[in-house]
Every structure is written in C-alpha cells, then in structure tokens.
Amino acid sequence: MTSTAAEARLLVVDDEPNIRELLSTSLRFAGFEVHTAADGQEALSQAERTRPDLVVLDVMLPDLDGFAVTRRLRERGRDVPVLFLTAKDDVADRVAGLTVGGDDYVTKPFSLEEVVARIRAVLRRTGSGADPAAGRLVFADLEMDEDSHEVHRAGHAVELSPTEFKLLRYLMLNPNRVLSKTQILDHVWHYDFGGEAGIVESYISYLRRKIDTGTDAEGNPVKPLIHTRRGVGYVLRLPPAA
Amino acid sequence: MTSTAAEARLLVVDDEPNIRELLSTSLRFAGFEVHTAADGQEALSQAERTRPDLVVLDVMLPDLDGFAVTRRLRERGRDVPVLFLTAKDDVADRVAGLTVGGDDYVTKPFSLEEVVARIRAVLRRTGSGADPAAGRLVFADLEMDEDSHEVHRAGHAVELSPTEFKLLRYLMLNPNRVLSKTQILDHVWHYDFGGEAGIVESYISYLRRKIDTGTDAEGNPVKPLIHTRRGVGYVLRLPPAA
DNA sequence: TTCGGCGTTCAGACTCCTCTCATGACCAGC
DNA sequence: GCTGGTCATGAGAGGAGTCTGAACGCCGAA
Numbered sequence: 001m002t003s004t005a006a007e008a009r010l011l012v013v014d015d016e017p018n019i020r021e022l023l024s025t026s027l028r029f030a031g032f033e034v035h036t037a038a039d040g041q042e043a044l045s046q047a048e049r050t051r052p053d054l055v056v057l058d059v060m061l062p063d064l065d066g067f068a069v070t071r072r073l074r075e076r077g078r079d080v081p082v083l084f085l086t087a088k089d090d091v092a093d094r095v096a097g098l099t100v101g102g103d104d105y106v107t108k109p110f111s112l113e114e115v116v117a118r119i120r121a122v123l124r125r126t127g128s129g130a131d132p133a134a135g136r137l138v139f140a141d142l143e144m145d146e147d148s149h150e151v152h153r154a155g156h157a158v159e160l161s162p163t164e165f166k167l168l169r170y171l172m173l174n175p176n177r178v179l180s181k182t183q184i185l186d187h188v189w190h191y192d193f194g195g196e197a198g199i200v201e202s203y204i205s206y207l208r209r210k211i212d213t214g215t216d217a218e219g220n221p222v223k224p225l226i227h228t229r230r231g232v233g234y235v236l237r238l239p240p241a242a
Numbered sequence: 243m244t245s246t247a248a249e250a251r252l253l254v255v256d257d258e259p260n261i262r263e264l265l266s267t268s269l270r271f272a273g274f275e276v277h278t279a280a281d282g283q284e285a286l287s288q289a290e291r292t293r294p295d296l297v298v299l300d301v302m303l304p305d306l307d308g309f310a311v312t313r314r315l316r317e318r319g320r321d322v323p324v325l326f327l328t329a330k331d332d333v334a335d336r337v338a339g340l341t342v343g344g345d346d347y348v349t350k351p352f353s354l355e356e357v358v359a360r361i362r363a364v365l366r367r368t369g370s371g372a373d374p375a376a377g378r379l380v381f382a383d384l385e386m387d388e389d390s391h392e393v394h395r396a397g398h399a400v401e402l403s404p405t406e407f408k409l410l411r412y413l414m415l416n417p418n419r420v421l422s423k424t425q426i427l428d429h430v431w432h433y434d435f436g437g438e439a440g441i442v443e444s445y446i447s448y449l450r451r452k453i454d455t456g457t458d459a460e461g462n463p464v465k466p467l468i469h470t471r472r473g474v475g476y477v478l479r480l481p482p483a484a
Numbered sequence: 485t486t487c488g489g490c491g492t493t494c495a496g497a498c499t500c501c502t503c504t505c506a507t508g509a510c511c512a513g514c
Numbered sequence: 515g516c517t518g519g520t521c522a523t524g525a526g527a528g529g530a531g532t533c534t535g536a537a538c539g540c541c542g543a544a
Contacts, residue, residue, distance in 0.1 A: 201520095202522090202523080204521095204522085205522055205524095209523090228520095228522090230519095230521075231520070
C-alpha cells in the first residue's frame with residue numbers, strides 16, 4: 001500500500017478488538033488517519049470530536065446497531081458516508097437501502113484489499129473529488145479502471161476474475177516493491193482464509209497468462225511486468241533495460 | 243446517481259425517521275440540498291426559512307395533514323411544487339385532487355429511482371429549467387426519454403415494463419460503473435421489498451432480450467451494452483474494442 | 485368476469501471460479 | 515554436474531454464480 005500524505009480521516013467502529021486492530025493498522029499504513037470506537041455510543045462521541053470523512057461501521061454492535069448510529073450521525077447534520085461491515089447471512093438484515101447515497105458495504109470475512117478499495121471508491125464518489133485520475137491505476141502500458149473493473153494491457157482489453165482483479169490491483173498499488181506471498185495472502189484473501197501460500201503462485205500464473213503474454217499494436221511481444229524474486233516474492237516492474 | 247453541483251433545494255417532510263433518513267441521504271447524494279421536517283408545523287416554519295424549490299410531503303402527518311400544509315404554504319404566497327408521498331390505499335379518493343398544477347405523487351413504499359425521477363420531472367415542468375437535454379438519457383445508440391417513457395435502441399422503439407424501465411434508467415444514470423445486485427435492488431425496487439437479489443438477474447435477462455438483441459439499420463446485430471461482471475455486478479458500457 | 489400483462493419465485497442447466505495436487509522445470513550453491 | 519529447494523503450470527474436483535423458462539398470483543382493463 002503506498003502511503004502518502006494523510007488521505008482522509010476515518011472512524012473504525014467494531015466491537016471485536018482483533019478486527020478493530022487489523023483494520024486500524026492496515027488503514028493507517030494505507031495512509032489514512034484512523035480513530036476507533038468499540039460501540040455505538042463511543043462511535044457517536046468520537047465522530048463528534050474527530051469529524052471523520054468516512055465511517056467504517058460494523059452493523060452488529062452491542063448497544064446501538066449500525067443503522068441507529070448512522071441515523072443519529074446524520075440527524076446531527078453530519079452526512080458522512082459510511083462503509084458497513086456485515087456478516088454474509090445478514091443479507092436479510094440489509095434493511096432498507098444500506099447502499100443509498102454514497103454508502104457501500106463489505107461482507108465479513110473481508111480482504112484488506114477489498115476494504116481499502118471500497119473506502120477509496122466511496123470517498124471518490126462523495127468527496128469534493130474532482131481528481132481526473134481518480135479510480136484509475138496505470139503502470140507502463142498496463143491500465144486498470146477501478147469503477148468499471150476494466151483492465152487493458154498494451155491497448156487490449158483483458159478479462160479478469162474477481163480474485164485475479166484484486167491481486168493485480170494490489171500489485172499495481174505497490175509497483176517496484178517486492179511483495180511476499182504471505183503479504184499478498186494477507187491483503188488479497190479473506191482474513192480467515194485457511195489455505196496455503198501456494199495459491200498465490202497459481203494466481204500469479206493466471207495473471208501472467210493474461211497480462212504478460214500476447215503482443216502490442218506492432219505485433220511485438222509485450223514485456224513481462226510480473227517478476228519472481230526467488231525466495232522473496234513477486235514484484236511488478238519494468239524488465240531490466242537490456 | 244451522478245452528483246453534480248446542488249441542483250435544487252428540497253424540503254422533505256415525513257414523521258418516520260427511517261424514511262426521512264432514507265430520503266434525505268439519497269437526495270443529497272443525488273445532488274440536492276435537503277432540509278427536513280417531522281411534522282406539519284415544522285414543515286411550515288422550515289419552508290419559511292429555507293425557501294425550498296420543491297417539497298416532498300407525506301400526506302399522513304401527526305398534526306396537520308398534507309392538504310392543510312399545502313394550503314397554508316400557498317396562502318403564504320409560496321406556490322412551491324409538491325411531491326406527495328401517500329399510502330397505496332389513499333390513492334383513489336384524495337390524492338388525485340391534490341396534484342394540481344405541477345404537483346405529483348408517489349405511493350409508499352416507493353423506490354428511490356422513482357422519487358428522484360419524479361422530483362426531476364416536476365422541477366423540469368415547473369422550474370425555470372431551459373435545459374434542452376433535460377429528461378433525456380443517451381448512451382451509445384440507446385436513448386431514453388424520461389417524460390414520454392420512450393426507449394429506442396439503434397433507432398428501433400422498444401417497449402419496456404415499468405420495472406424494466408426503472409432498471410434501465412438506473413443503469414443509464416451510471417454508465418461504465420459496475421453496479422452490484424444489492425445496489426440495484428436498493429435503488430430500483432421498493433424500499434421494503436423482501437425478496438432476493440435473484441430478481442435482478444431475471445430483469446437483467448428481460449432487458450437484454452429487449453435492448454441487446456436484434457439488428458441495427460444495416461442488419462448487423464447490435465452490440466451488447468449490458469455486461470456481467472461475475473461476482474461483482476452488472477455494468478452498462480460499450481463492448482471491448484476488439 | 486374474463487383476460488392479459490406484470491412482478492415474483494423457483495428449479496435446472498450451465499458456466500466460470502477457486503483451490504488443491506502433482507509433475508516437471510528452474511535456480512543456486514556445492 | 516549434482517542436489518535440494520523453489521517455482522510454474524496443467525488437470526480436475528467441487529462449489530459458487532448466473533441465466534432462463536415455467537408457473538403463479540395480482541391487478542387493471544375491457
């Protein structure tokens with residue numbers, strides 16, 4: 001995750017300490033200023049004090065639920081956008097219009113990639129953002145549009161599965177940086193994924209097949225962008241000059 | 243919902259906090275400046291202060307009903323247009339008489355798509371609006387007239403059912419953006435719709451049959467505009483270049 | 485009342501995705 | 515050149531996601 005100047009101020013609300021910790025650490029590293037709260041009441045007072053640009057809010061809280069918190073936040077005139085965290089079987093619990101306005105939601109267990117991407121997407125939609133490059137990742141002749149989920153290599157459209165897409169986004173957010181398989185697993189896969197790191201190798205292989213093969217407009221083979229650092233991990237970068 | 247500079251100032255009047263919240267959040271995100279009131283008296287004083295361009299008014303209020311509020315508003319010389327919210331069984335008798343002038347009404351439970359579309363339609367009719375493109379949505383060779391409810395694909399008229407129409411409008415308001423099934427459900431269907439997201443798949447299927455099949459003027463098959471992003475949602479966009 | 489259109493649900497078929505496993509290639513150090 | 519470890523890739527099982535047709539109830543129009 002590239003960390004720049006503080007991108008935005010977030011409030012993370014979850015009663016499970018592990019989740020709170022996981023999120024706040026990762027989001028701070030992703031460049032956000034992060035405050036936390038463990039329940040609805042604390043969330044309201046924290047929001048009052050810290051004036052977040054976005055609230056990451058677990059729907060299931062011990063006191064007030066996420067909807068009550070949202071309503072009270074907005075009754076106070078703060079129409080701050082919310083990213084809801086919800087269990088998969090709570091879908092019925094979705095209640096009227098979880099995703100109204102600029103809001104969005106992510107189901108637990110989530111991947112960190114997913115959360116960061118959704119936060120950025122919500123801020124992009126609701127923020128003052130007039131950034132033309134918003135939602136667009138570019139590395140060499142490889143381009144990704146996060147809103148339409150489109151990927152192009154050397155001008156050609158590439159179809160990626162959801163996991164392939166998330167993996168490539170993670171690589172493109174960290175160009176020229178070697179990422180270990182464990183790191184990739186921790187960011188791209190669900191936080192309670194039980195499998196082995198071998199799956200990363202498989203998906204790197206799929207990605208290479210889709211973006212590092214084929215030819216450009218003149219018929220020359222494209223230069224590979226995904227490189228193996230044996231014993232270390234993988235890196236997205238331009239191939240060495242010669 | 244594309245959000246632009248504040249389009250107009252609205253006053254939302256409803257005694258149910260959830261409905262008020264749902265409406266104000268969504269309408270703000272749709273680009274309106276929104277004030278709220280919980281009963282008739284508050285509505286009158288808010289209208290006095292904020293001078294709205296349109297009032298969204300629940301007919302059933304704890305103190306004054308929608309008639310009285312409207313009458314008093316107009317006695318004060320404010321001929322602001324009103325969009326009434328009414329329960330289904332109130333329709334026959336009373337509401338019809340209410341909708342004099344540029345007014346309109348929507349029955350509860352409503353869909354957000356519907357409310358936003360009606361508000362825009364009323365403002366278009368009554369406002370100073372001289373926008374030539376008003377009420378007209380175009381994407382590639384697909385055209386929709388929101389006022390006449392007409393849809394054309396490659397020059398051919400297409401007949402759509404009401405739900406199909408709303409779904410297509412939502413897609414056309416968000417071109418090149420992947421919309422999840424939940425998002426679509428929340429915007430296009432009634433806010434208390436209890437069903438599953440499967441219905442979205444069905445209606446996408448109907449829409450495809452009507453607008454993504456057939457041929458253009460030269461007899462070439464039309465290019466599909468509705469695309470599935472497996473595991474993510476649907477997107478309205480031009481097919482990949484080649 | 486009958487009829488037809490519409491909204492909704494459901495089930496089956498199908499496609500695509502995820503993940504694991506096994507094999508063989510590759511690489512670095514000796 | 516060996517050798518042990520690492521990595522690339524294909525095959526395939528199983529599952530999740532998707533599409534479509536059929537059926538039913540509702541409602542408004544005739």
